Amino acid sequence: xxxxxxxxxxxxxxxxxxxxxxxxxxxxxNGKPKYYALSMFPYPSGKLHMGHVRxxxxxxxxxxxxxxxxxxVLHPIGWDSFGLPAENAAMKHNADPEKWTDxxxxxxxxxxxxxxxxxxxxxxxxxxKPDYYKWTQWxxxxxxxxxxxxxxxxxxxxxxxxxxxxxxxxxxxGKCWRCDSEVEKKYLSQWFVKITEYADELLKDLxxxxxxxxxxxxxQANWIGKSHGAIFRFPVVDAPSGExxxxxxxxxxxxxxxxxxxxxxxxxxxxxxxLTTEENKQAVEEYRANARKMSExxxxxxxxxxxxxxxxxxxxxPFTGEIFxxxxxxxxxxxxxxxxxxxxxTHDTRDFDFAKKYNLPMKVVIAPEASLPNPLPEGAxxxxxxxxxxxxxxxxxxxxxxxxxxxxxxxxxxxxDEGFGEFKTQFRLRDxxxxxxxxxxxxxxVVYCDKCGIVPVPEDQLPVLLPKDVDFSxxxxxxxxxxxxxxDTVCPVCGSHATREMDTMDTFICxxxxxxxYADAKNDKExxxxxxxxxxxxxxxxxxxxxxxxxxxxxxRFFTKALRDCGLLNFDEPFKNLLTQGMVLxxxxxxxxxxxxxxxxxxxxxxxxxxxxxxxxxxxxxxxRDFDWSDAGVEGCYKFLNRVWRLVSSNAENINLNYSLSxxxxxxxxxxxxxxxxxxxxxxxxxxxxxxxxxxxSKYRELVNAIYDWQAKKSELNEEDKNVLSFAIVSMLKxxxxxxxxxxxxxxxxxxxDGSIHDQPWxxxxxxxxxxxxxxxxxxxxxxVKDKIEVDAEISKEDMEKQALxxxxxxxxxxxxxxxxxxxxxxxxxxxxxx
RNA sequence: GCUCCAGUGGCGGAAUCGGUAGACGCGUUGGACUUAAAAUCCAAUCGGGCGUAUAACCCGGUGCCAGUUCAAGUCUGGCCUGGAGCACCA
Numbered sequence: 065x066x067x068x069x070x071x072x073x074x075x076x077x078x079x080x081x082x083x084x085x086x087x088x089x090x091x092x093x094n095g096k097p098k099y100y101a102l103s104m105f106p107y108p109s110g111k112l113h114m115g116h117v118r119x120x121x122x123x124x125x126x127x128x129x130x131x132x133x134x135x136x137v138l139h140p141i142g143w144d145s146f147g148l149p150a151e152n153a154a155m156k157h158n159a160d161p162e163k164w165t166d167x168x169x170x171x172x173x174x175x176x177x178x179x180x181x182x183x184x185x186x187x188x189x190x191x192x193k194p195d196y197y198k199w200t201q202w203x204x205x206x207x208x209x210x211x212x213x214x215x216x217x218x219x220x221x222x223x224x225x226x227x228x229x230x231x232x233x234x235x236x237x238g239k240c241w242r243c244d245s246e247v248e249k250k251y252l253s254q255w256f257v258k259i260t261e262y263a264d265e266l267l268k269d270l271x272x273x274x275x276x277x278x279x280x281x282x283x284q285a286n287w288i289g290k291s292h293g294a295i296f297r298f299p300v301v302d303a304p305s306g307e308x309x310x311x312x313x314x315x316x317x318x319x320x321x322x323x324x325x326x327x328x329x330x331x332x333x334x335x336x337x338x339l340t341t342e343e344n345k346q347a348v349e350e351y352r353a354n355a356r357k358m359s360e361x362x363x364x365x366x367x368x369x370x371x372x373x374x375x376x377x378x379x380x381x382p383f384t385g386e387i388f389x390x391x392x393x394x395x396x397x398x399x400x401x402x403x404x405x406x407x408x409x410t411h412d413t414r415d416f417d418f419a420k421k422y423n424l425p426m427k428v429v430i431a432p433e434a435s436l437p438n439p440l441p442e443g444a445x446x447x448x449x450x451x452x453x454x455x456x457x458x459x460x461x462x463x464x465x466x467x468x469x470x471x472x473x474x475x476x477x478x479x480x481d482e483g484f485g486e487f488k489t490q491f492r493l494r495d496x497x498x499x500x501x502x503x504x505x506x507x508x509x510v511v512y513c514d515k516c517g518i519v520p521v522p523e524d525q526l527p528v529l530l531p532k533d534v535d536f537s538x539x540x541x542x543x544x545x546x547x548x549x550x551x552d553t554v555c556p557v558c559g560s561h562a563t564r565e566m567d568t569m570d571t572f573i574c575x576x577x578x579x580x581x582y583a584d585a586k587n588d589k590e591x592x593x594x595x596x597x598x599x600x601x602x603x604x605x606x607x608x609x610x611x612x613x614x615x616x617x618x619x620x621r622f623f624t625k626a627l628r629d630c631g632l633l634n635f636d637e638p639f640k641n642l643l644t645q646g647m648v649l650x651x652x653x654x655x656x657x658x659x660x661x662x663x664x665x666x667x668x669x670x671x672x673x674x675x676x677x678x679x680x681x682x683x684x685x686x687x688x689r690d691f692d693w694s695d696a697g698v699e700g701c702y703k704f705l706n707r708v709w710r711l712v713s714s715n716a717e718n719i720n721l722n723y724s725l726s727x728x729x730x731x732x733x734x735x736x737x738x739x740x741x742x743x744x745x746x747x748x749x750x751x752x753x754x755x756x757x758x759x760x761x762s763k764y765r766e767l768v769n770a771i772y773d774w775q776a777k778k779s780e781l782n783e784e785d786k787n788v789l790s791f792a793i794v795s796m797l798k799x800x801x802x803x804x805x806x807x808x809x810x811x812x813x814x815x816x817x818d819g820s821i822h823d824q825p826w827x828x829x830x831x832x833x834x835x836x837x838x839x840x841x842x843x844x845x846x847x848x849v850k851d852k853i854e855v856d857a858e859i860s861k862e863d864m865e866k867q868a869l870x871x872x873x874x875x876x877x878x879x880x881x882x883x884x885x886x887x888x889x890x891x892x893x894x895x896x897x898x899x
Numbered sequence: 900g901c902u903c904c905a906g907u908g909g910c911g912g913a914a915u916c917g918g919u920a921g922a923c924g925c926g927u928u929g930g931a932c933u934u935a936a937a938a939u940c941c942a943a944u945c946g947g948g949c950g951u952a953u954a955a956c957c958c959g960g961u962g963c964c965a966g967u968u969c970a971a972g973u974c975u976g977g978c979c980u981g982g983a984g985c986a987c988c989a
Contacts, residue, residue: 279983282903286985293989315989328989370987395987405989413900414987492988613984683924684911690982692911696925704924706938749915759913762923769923776940842919847970849919887969893918897969 065716065814069709071673074810079177087820088182090138092583092596099135100600101127102579102639104608104616105142105189108168109149112175112665114648114655115609118681118691122645122755123607124181125682128802129751130604131182132826138600139182140582142189143169146197146571148226148242151504151536151543158537161504165192175665179674180805182822187585191574196581197506198527199591200574203623204509205520206630212258213498215518219332219398220497222250227540228501229254231570232494233287233615241615249356255499255508255567259622263288263491266621275605275641277688280613287614289492294318294476296406296485298327298379301387304341311339311379311390314401314490318479319471321383322460323408323429325419328372328391330398331355339390341376348373348392355394370395370418382484383475384461393418401490409450416450430455430468496619498570503534503543505568513555513562522556528564542566575616576623579603579638597633606639607687613644643755646690648681655693663693672702675804679705682757682803705807708768708800712793712811718781719815723790733788736774738836740795743767744829747799761803767796798827842893843868845877861888868894 082088103123106116120141127139143165150161169190176183189196207213221230225245229252234241259266267288270281293316300309311327329336331352340348351373372393380387395414396405409419409426419426432455457463457471466474479485499508507528509521521528531547538546544566545551555562577591583600584592608616617639624638647654650661668677680701685691712719729737747763750756771792778785801808801821812821835857841864843851851873855864865888868874878898885897 277904279903283984286902289985289988291988313989317989368987393987395989397988400988405987407989412989414989417987490988492985610983686912689905689912694911694925697911700925703938710939753915758911759923762913765923840919844918844970847918847968852919885969887918889918889970893970895918895969 065713065811067710067713069706069807071675071705071806072670075178075180075669075673075675075806078806078809079180083177086184086186087822088139088184089186090136090184092599094136096134096136098138098600099127099130099605100138100603101130101605102140102582102603102607104606104612105144105575105578106172107144107147107149108165108172110168110171112172112179114663114665114681114693117179117665117677118648118687119607119609119645120176120179120181121678121681122643122687122757123605124179125678125751125757125802126605126607126755127182128805128822129826131822132798132802132824134825138187138582139184140187140189140585141176141181141183141185142187142578142582142585143191144571144575144578145169145190145192146505146568146574148502148504150192151502154504154536155538155543158535160532161536162192175669178669179665180678182805187582189578189581189585191506191571191578192504194527194529195588196578197574199581200506200569200577201509201521201526201528202523202591203577203627204506204569204573205523205526206632207257207626208510208520210626210630212261212626213255214258215253215255217251217253218256218497219249220252220254221247222252223247226502227542229497229499231497231572233496233618234572254497256495257498257573257622259496259619260491260493262622262625263290263493264489265625266493266618269621269625269637272637273640273642276639277642277644280610280617280642280644283613284618287493287618291316291490291492293488293490294472294479294485295402295488296321296382296479298381298406298484300339300390301378301380302341303338303377305338307338309335309338311335311404312402313404313406314488315406316490317408317411317472318476318485319457319463319468320408320411320429321381321406321475322457322463323410323427324381324386324388324406325409325425325427326388326391326407327379327404328393328396328407328418329375329404330396331392331394332398333392333396333403336375336392339375339377344374344376348375351392358394370414370421372418372422382482383478389424391422399494400492411450411452413450413452427459429457429459431458432456496570496622498573499567500570501542501566502568503530503536505571506574507544508565508567508569510565511553511555511562512565513558513560515560516555516557516562519555519557519562525556530568542568544568572616572619576619577627579606579620580624580627580633591632594632594634598635601633602635602638602640605641605643607643607645609647610644617642643687645687646685648691648693650693652692668698672698673705673806675705675807676702678805679761679803683761684758686758687755704765704768705804707772708796708804709807709811711768711771712797712815715775715789715793716814718786719790719793720786721790721794721815721817723787723794725787725791726784729784729788732774732777733784734837736770736788736792738833739770740767740792741829741833742835743770744795744799744827745831745834748826748829757803764796764800764803767792767799771796795827797821798824839891841867843871843874844893844895845874845898847895850874850877857891859891861890864888864890864894868896 101123103120127137131137145165150165153164154161221235223230223240223245225243226240235247238247240247267285267290270285293314295312295314297310297312303309372391375390375392377390378387407415409415410428411430455468457466463471476487509528511519513519531550533547533549534543535546536543551563553562553564580592580597584596587593620638627633655662680698684697743763747760750760797808797811808821837857838854839857841853841855842849851871853867855867865886881898883896883898887895
């Protein structure tokens with residue numbers, strides 16, 4: 065066995081052997097219980113970055129650990145390969161985005177293999193290939209059949225730089241999630257997926273996800289945004305047309321209904337023109353035009369003072385008979401609730417601001433109980449801010465004196481009884497806009513027939529292939545529109561002329577079901593076989609970045625539920641456990657090309673080897689926390705692996721893989737055996753418990769240090785020593801094998817083993833041997849540590865107390881004081897309470 | 900504003916149940932080996948009392964202030980700071 069560690073050589077050797085022999089191939093059934101370990105699949109951007117390395121190493125170690133523990137492990141990989149970067153690259157060079165994508169995939173595949181990841185490459189999926197997107201389109205059609213896909217004209221988010229619309233989830237702070245440009249509003253006819261139909265279940269089932277962090281679950285819950293309230297319909301008393309109209313509002317504060325002093329409709333409110341008087345028309349039109357022009361960011365800014373104009377018409381409050389004016393103001397959102405808001409300035413901060421500005425009346429209807437009977441004696445205008453806390457109703461007729469929490473129900477009930485309102489649950493979640501005016505995505509499988517209108521493409525005509533005869537040099541429109549052959553087709557129903565839908569699907573559609581396809585990746589008859597998917601899913605452990613907390617994870621949950629209701633699978637949630645790994649930082653900030661603080665994985669492989677990269681990326685921080693990359697840390701890990709290698713190579717002749725341990729060992733040998741058992745236990749528990757790889761790695765170091773220390777005391781090894789050393793080193797190699805995949809494999813073979821260390825079962829420990837033979841008894845006085853005594857581990861409670869009290873030091877310190885109480889914690893400490 | 904997460908040495912971090920705070924590593928300092936360097940090995944490394952060394956000892960210390968307890972990094976209440984998400988959602 066070579067004395068020096070030579071990672072570059074051994075890693076290349078084993079990479080090829082593993083690849084040639086497909087050692088990580090997974091059968092659908094091998095009699096063992098299943099375990100599905102999944103990393104969020106990458107976008108083939110060109111090269112792996114350290115975030116990938118971290119993500120995939122974590123999942124790989126989990127997969128290997130589970131395999132060693134007797135599971136049939138599914139650990140697949142694929143490519144989220146539709147999307148804008150490929151198209152932008154293609155436009156820049158007027159080349160095919162497929163070529164760019166293929167080249168990147170080829171390069172990154174080599175990197176993944178170099179990193180020693182145990183993927184079953186036979187299950188690789190690539191979302192931009194027809195054998196995949198055929199089924200994406202097929203699923204679209206199933207959702208269409210179920211009424212979960214529809215087309216409508218709507219105000220949508222438009223990114224001018226990407227030249228396409230975006231889903232709500234893809235607008236971050238009013239900017240495009242991808243390119244950071246300010247998003248504009250446009251009115252377009254677009255395809256939507258009815259995710260709102262599942263809002264309630266998506267919220268409720270978060271409770272099923274015990275293996276998800278609260279942070280992600282809360283983010284999703286907030287995004288879905290369920291609220292309970294009421295709809296009230298207010299009759300319009302002076303509609304210009306004379307017709308009978310009413311304005312419905314949604315409110316979560318039905319208890320404040322007696323305090324309404326005006327009503328606001330959104331500038332885009334559908335009936336707004338019919339609610340505007342002739343004399344107010346011009347001002348209203350100007351206001352609406354101005355609102356349209358404003359960017360999303362301007363409009364949503366909460367610092368902005370509120371503006372609005374009166375419509376000139378009025379509504380009647382059926383509770384009080386009061387007549388109040390209608391206004392339009394852009395603080396009312398057309399997409400939420402009914403698009404109209406009842407305004408109670410005394411009990412809503414926004415209404416308060418608005419009423420102050422336009423000098424609108426205020427009426428107190430909720431008062432803190434302590435302030436009664438005179439909540440606000442002379443005039444509501446004395447209020448300096450809206451009172452939004454709980455309280456008791458005042459100025460509210462029959463409801464006076466009622467607690468506002470009860471009044472919510474009572475008042476809504478009255479509206480129900482009298483026919484002008486109802487209880488209402490409202491969600492913040494909007495439907496998912498999935499059309500994109502771009503080329504590099506799955507074409508939406510729909511045609512527009514001159515006679516029949518919208519016609520879905522029949523399933524036997526799938527896939528609708530992306531045309532190749534396109535011009536990528538066009539500006540300002542989707543390249544797909546330049547194809548001379550794509551647009552025109554015939555209607556599958558009536559045979560007349562029809563045109564194809566030119567929009568492609570949001571790539572998040574493609575990534576909403578890829579984890580299902582892995583179970584049955586090569587199926588060309590169906591998107592996946594139901595039984596196989598039901599067998600493998602849900603994913604037992606999903607690992608990926610927190611940036612998908614809402615986007616991908618919400619979409620995928622929705623897809624699973626929708627596909628369940630299409631009868632394609634029979635579980636409710638796709639990802640049982642979710643680990644959101646932290647970011648990889650350098651010098652305290654996120655690695656990015658613009659900051660120039662990136663570290664290229666290839667260089668690390670070249671200089672130190674993949675094992676060092678794997679070890680280091682797991683070592684310094686727990687997986688969920690951000691990880692600060694340091695060159696010194698890499699160096700340290702490399703040195704540690706050298707140290708491990710030297711330990712094995714310098715002892716190669718002394719190590720016998722068929723060692724046998726007698727039960728009666730010399731003291732130092734017994735101690736080492738105990739240390740090994742202790743570390744097996746500790747490492748196993750650390751992996752099982754939240755995947756604390758950082759402490760796993762410190763335990764590797766402790767184990768290695770212990771073996772070195774043991775050895776330093778031996779001038780010559782007898783038979784027993786050799787057996788103990790063999791046990792220690794074999795255990796060490798097995799424990800390290802999920803992380804240092806190459807080094808342990810090479811050492812395993814150099815020690816004369818047949819087969820792969822990666823097929824070895826995980827180490828077991830003996831509970832009795834996993835503790836040391838003696839313990840340090842801590843003696844405290846009044847909770848402060850005063851002495852430490854080495855005692856036998858099996859010491860009784862009584863003896864602990866006796867030993868503690870007989871300690872010379874304790875005697876001195878307790879001299880002349882009264883011992884009130886003695887607390888004995890078995891195996892740990894004795895606390896003496898004195899006065 | 901609302902929601903969630905976090906705060907421990909010079910740094911990353913450790914500490915199943917409330918029970919020795921600072922494991923393991925990085926860095927730093929000193930030493931061994933070497934002609935020298937690299938590599939390797941050994942030792943020290945929370946602060947204060949403390950001042951020349953050595954040894955010992957004592958006190959304080961996990962963002963801040965209280966509380967519960969024999970005992971608090973850990974539990975409770977109230978703050979402060981940082982990060983993340985949502986946000987004119989009625």
